Amino acid sequence: MKPTKPQEPYFVGIDIGGTNVKVGIVDDAGQTLAFCKTSTDVPSGVEAGLKNIYQAIDDALADCRLTMDDIKAIGIATPGTMDIPGGKLVDPPNLPTWKGFPIRQTVCDHYGGKPTIYQNDANAAAYGEYWIGGAREAHSLVFWTLGTGIGCGIIIDEMIIEGRHSHGGECGHIVIQMDDGRLCDSGQYGTLEAYAGGTSLVKRCQEQLDAGRESVLNDMLQQGQELTPLLISEAGEQNDELATELIMESARCLGVGTTNLMHTIDPDMVLFGGAVTFGGKGTAQGDRFLQRIREEVQQRAFSVPYENTIIDYAELGADAGYIGVAGCARLACLKAE
Template sequence: MYAVGIDVGGTQIKGGVVREDGAILRFRSVPTPREGGEAVFEALLDLVRSLLTNGEGVAVVGVGVPGWVDGRTGVVGHAPNLGWRNVPLRDRLARALPLPVAVENDANVALLGELWRGAARGAEWVLFFALGTGVGGAILAEGKLLRGARGFAGEFGHIPVRREGGDLCSCGKRGCLEAEASGRAIARRGHEAAETGRSPYLAEVLAREGRISARHVAEAASRGDAAAREIFGQAAEALAFVVGGLVNALNPERVVVGGGVSRAGEVLFAPLREALPRYALPEFLSPDLLLPGEHPEDAGVLGAAYLAFTEGRGARGL
């Protein structure tokens, strides 16, 4: 039995044909249309159809979406980075394919991917942070996804880290973690450092490529660029503030940080480990509490496939 797992991101839509043992047989990605709305749905549908062409016998489809998703109904209540509101995604895809479809928040499915084949394997209490274009989060409690009353639990990116001021977040509020520690926030601050001349390395990148990404800022920081290191230090401090509060509240076995920004490695994790004891109770900290995700690029694809396998068989209790 095979599944198609889809991870819809603010920058890319990734998909793969996944076997029941977790092997990804084929992987593809397409840019997320900047105009949002219906264009994103069409790009998503085209990607799924392209993955169905080799005749592996795909039986189910799973999709992770950034935003507020009711996994019971498959309705995307609000995905601000995609321009979606009240989109009945599961039913629309199921009619168009036609195959059984499971839909869930993207951070939830990424946590399932790390639980199935990654850094959360074997744990029952996990906090998962997805650092990408935005900041997502998911909670595993007693081995089950904690979804909340309406399915929206785990919106760590919209926990305030500033009482006043702060940059504008995609949710419309200011001072959220997402506005401080997301790939978009890091890239924006990198662009400012390039334009003001605080980072000669990033100024050269901007002149050559016309844009600054979080990856460029990570490269600059790894080369010792002071402005880039400061940018990652600010992001790590904000992240540690939220991680510490949640560790104190939930006492997890592991805190897994995944998503594309986690590929920055020690540029992110060194200041994060340094800052975390300022906010988390020492009794709750352990050497193996904070871990990078093992699948920063494809945890969402793996988790969406896992969700499809279990939901397609009528399994409950995740």
């Protein structure tokens, strides 16, 4: 998107993760006017985290020479589980000290009643891609975010699928293996995340190494490196047989999950983002990973959705969350007018 002169009104987007918080000042066209990153400081509790967030907002506003009086609304995104209408976290695994915290009202009150909305982080990132990212020309989107686990956001004609109980779009937990499925960190068996999430990738790799599989990863681990999705990706870039096999198996499973959603929602576009995309768009391994997903979809999907659904990588990267939740705040304001 070509940069233009900042367009009023302005919004604050807050993307809260288990380690860091990203804060952005975003204009009406989705442009980031200022950005600040700070620590969530989970061990110190929610008050410490909020103190960091408020300071980051102040710093970002100062960077673009604005004050909170110039801000029309605030958007906050956190990982689940959550009560979106109630504006509170329920029992988020990545934020254990924030359990049950009414974050929307707390931030709203801190800023004198400034309109504040609350959203799931994957939904927010999906909306960012839908608003100004890779799906800006689409009417409907399935957005997969690949990291330690697997998140998903679904947008249909500006509407985020939140569900009646704030669990809509939790598609990393769809079941792809009914019998003797792998155990997911959520406690469920046979889920997509249990087969294609970053944590699962590491577990599957360690099982193969323990079973005696040859791999350059053995040498890397003997040198003191930690087994991570990134290390497996690096081994794959060296054409390591085990690493490539594991990465392509993750892609196959994502193809199964994608087919399920295509047959449920029939979207214009399916996008993949997050840290575990194995180099992403424009890299040899990233392109092979995406192509393997497409091949699995081709084998399993009806021909019409397969031939007409765009399957690609997302564009906004790590900025999608705070841009998207600022966009959600903007959307709420438009609906209220």
